[in-house]
Structures are given as structure tokens and as C-alpha cells.
Amino acid sequence: MLNQKENRKLQAKSRFIRFLVLIVILGISTLLGILHQVLLTRPPVGVDALCPFGALESAYTLIATKTMLNKIATSSFLLLISTLLVAIFFRRVFCGLICPFGTLQELFGRIGKKIFRKKILIPKQIDRFLRYWKYLGLGLIVFFSAYTGTLVQRPYDPWVTYHHLSSSDLFSEFNIGFLILLFSLVGSLLYDRFFCKYLCPMGAFLALINKLSFFRIERNESTCIKCRACDRICPVNIEVSKEKIVHSPECINCNECVTICPVPDTLLITNRKKTRFFSPLAVLGITVLLFFIVISITSLTGNFQWTVQSLTEQVKIKGDFDPNLITGRMTFMEVSAASGIPKEIFLNEFRISEEDLSIPFKDLKNKYPFETENVREFLKQFIEK
Template identity: 35%
Template structure:
């Protein structure tokens, strides 16, 4: 296996590893509730390993010094850890770690085989660009209602929670419905939940405006082949910018010269300058 093919496998292997870890933790927790134990696997709940729990708890944590129902202190620690990582490299949590993002990519592979080049290009660009801001409305709604009720409101509609709790009775019907819609939508649009709904993706996407390591395009060596554009799962037009500040970037690095761009050192991740840099 050559170096390029090995590099192409790094991200999928990391994604699959985190997906398996979360699935095993979820199964172990379900079994522990039934009085059974799984050797070598902690019985931590999904809430304990979810950094978004820290985000929705931040108001009650700062004002009253308490966490909302079901959230663990580990969520606060994970929240800060992910924020630091995102400040450096952008939303790598979304592109490399999040198991629900990985799940959508798995479903998307089926959609790509069915629709070919039409996949991920069904929605009109104008409608698509408007829908991408919906997740910020969801973020505000979730934080406000969680702070007002001191309860984990988002769990009732969270497809990620539904996916990893299919074998329990804790999931609300609404979460199953949204999970089913996400699965179907993933056959037509890559990462639809990430693009349009995910409140945590909205939170981390803001970091793209001031992240330290940026995805940059060398205009002088670019041959305008659009390989970077077609490889981007979030439909970002990489070729139209010298530095990617788009709030939808998930730092998957699929557009870079190590993956899609055929010209060496043309699209790269590095410490960037200002927005006017060429």
C-alpha cells in the first residue's frame, strides 16, 4: 500500500474506531441497567462522553454551579477539550470523531452508488444556503429551553441518542422519527443532519472564523480543476477562496493536496494569515 492510500485510510479508521467505542459503551450501559457487566468496558452513559452536554449545561453551571439533569462533569471537561482542539484545527470533532457524522457518511456511500455525480447536489444552491443557518436557530432554541427547564430537552429529538439506544426504552418517538428522516436524507445529501440541524456543529462551526491552523489554497499553483470542490462533503467552494472561513467546514481535509488536489502543496492545512492573504 503506497503512502497516499495509507493517508486516505487514516481518517476512516479513526472514525470507525470512535463509532465502535461509543457503540460498545452504549451496549455496556444498557446491559448494566439489566444487572449485567461487560469486561473491560466502562458503564458510562452517552451523556458522560458527549461534549455537547457541557454546552447546554453551561448556563446553569455558571449561574448556579450545578449541571442539568443526566449531564456528568466529564461533559464539561470534554467540552473544553474539544473547544481547544477546535480553536487549533477547526471542527475536527465533526469530521473525524463524531460517530453520528460517521454514520451519515456510511449511509451516504450507498447514495453515491445509486445517484453517482448527482449525489449531494439535489437541492438548489439558494435553498441549500438558507437551510444551512437553520442549525443556529436550533442551537439557540436548545440552549434557551435547556436553561429554562434545567432538563436535557434535546435528548427527546436527538437522532444520535436514538441511534445508540435502539435497544433501550429511553428514546422518544420524535428522536426515532428524526433518525429515520436523517437516514433517508443521507441517501441524497451528504451529512444532512450536520449541515442543517446539528446544534453542536453550529457551535464548532463558529471557530472556523478564527481557528489557528487554516485550510489554505495557493492561488499561484491552482489549476482550477475543481477537485477540491467536488471532494468536499459540505459543498464548500474551496477553489473560490484562498483561506477557508466557511462555517460549515468540518476539517475533514478531503480537499487537500494529500487527498483530492492533484498539485502538491496547493491546498494545505497550515497556520494562516489574514483574510486578504493571497
């Protein structure tokens, strides 16, 4: 058994390693997002294909039509499977130990704490009422994604917006997403994890299934000294010091309460029968390892999609040409090759030069009065005729 000093050292190390892992994941996903924007040949897949929630949005379409929604890839499904696997054991650890948008909010929270030295508190009744919004959002997003066959949440998604901050489409496609991103990050300076608490549909989904998990946090009432350090550190405002077992679906399983509790073995991560115990570091290690194993094996077998497929490849998989597959990085030449529509049609319709046929749409808009959306619309009408 550890003495108090050793325990404190181990807790500080656990908190440091957790934050380091979060920052590394945020760094990797940010880098992939930047490369997606700047590389023209074989760029990494977009943010939608690296988010497990995309798979949830696409689930109905996949079952009904055996195809995924545009911008979703096998990688989204593999990440959703990994998220569910860790959730069976350790509840919402995806939110507390993996999610890069949660980390971004936590980072702003830490900066805010340094600047303002305190956090604001929202009155309990208002807070409780607002927490239901994310469940409503989850229902609406999953329903309308299935109904319309598109990613309806995309223009409002702050994480997708974050990955388009340098894009010329930012204010044409993501103006609401930008406002939500701004509100979530600036808000996090004074109020922890605003988006996670009130708006995140993935968090809502994991909260709904968290009762199925084997492990939870338990408080030993006989050793607890009621210092309330656990309450103060909890980013989602759970009063851990009043609970025997942390049942709340709002708990994001960051385990910060466990690594701040000054009395050894007072907050424990354990199963229902209390026959197994895990340290916060072990939970972090198992969670990261599981994601790593799934991603590595499926990358080696070629099932984890890392790079964007060309339009021709996408058309081959889908079986027919869909103008919605067109993105700003594509060119008229690519569209012509994938759709079979002669390039002369584009030269006449858009009044561009031969050389412009090979320039991405997102760059052509600086030269001509049309955007990617206009090309999609033209093709939809052309195909209908």
C-alpha cells in the same frame, strides 16, 4: 518534496487512516451504548454524558446552581474542553475527525454512493436558508435548557435515539428523535451530512467560534489546475476551487479536499503567516492524541466519569432527592434506599409483589400497567404532599 505518485499514495493512506479512526470511534461509542443498555450493575454512562454538547446545555445550570443537568457528567465537560482545545488550532476538526454521528452519516453516504452512484444537490438559495436553522436550534436549546433545567433537546436528538434503538422506551420517549435519525441516515444515502449541515447545534457552536482558530486551508492559485476534485469531494458543498482561503464556517475540517487534490502543495493547512504547515495526517494525529491525553489523565485521576452512579450516590452529590433522577434501569428498592420512602408505600400504590421491588422499572412494565414516568410522577406528588 514528493513526486506525484508518492503524493497520491500518501493521500490515499491519509484518507484510509482518517476513515479507520472514525470507524473505531463510532464502534467504541456504539459498544458503550449497548453496554449501557444491557449491563445492570455499573454500566457505562449514557450517551448524554459522553457528548460535549451536553456540557454546553448544562453550562448555565452549573454556573448558576453548581450542579449539572440530570444525565450530564464531568466527562461531558472534559470532552467539551478537548473539543475547544483542538478547535483553537484546527477549527471544526471535532466534526470532521471525531464526531461519531458525523461518521454514521458519512458511512451511509459512502453506501449511497455505491448504490446510486450520484448525489442530489439542493438549490443554493434553499440550502443557504436551511443552514441557518442550526444556529436558531442552538440558541433555543441553550436558552430552554437553562430556563427549564432539563436537557430539552434529548427527545429530538438522533444520536441519543441511536443509542436507544434497542430500548423499550424508543417510541414512547424518542419518536421525533427516531424520525430525525431515520431522515438523517436515509437522506445521507443521497445527500451528504444532512444533519451536520442543517440541524446540528454542536456544529453551529463550533462554526461560531471557528474564526478564532490559528490554522486554515489555503489554496495556491498559481499551482491549482482547476480540476475541481476538491469541490466534488467536499461533504458540505464548499467550492474550494474558488476560494483563496477556506473561511466558510460550514467547513468541517475533514481535510478530504487536501487529500484529493492531485497537485502537491496546492491545498495547504497553514497559519495566517504561512510559517507553519500541517499534513492532514498530522492534524488527525494531534487531534486524536489531545483527546486521548485529556481522557487518560482525567480517567487516572478519577475525574472522567465512565460508569453510571447509583441513585444513592447521585442524591448524595445533589444534596436532595429528585424524582427526575429515576431511570428505567432502577428498582423500587433503590428508590426507597435513596429517598427514605418506605417500600410499603410502593407496594400499596403500585400493587406489586415483594419480589418485584428488586426488578428494574423497564422490565416491570411488561407485567404491570405503569412505566418509569408514572413512578416519577407519583414521587413528585408524594414529595409535594
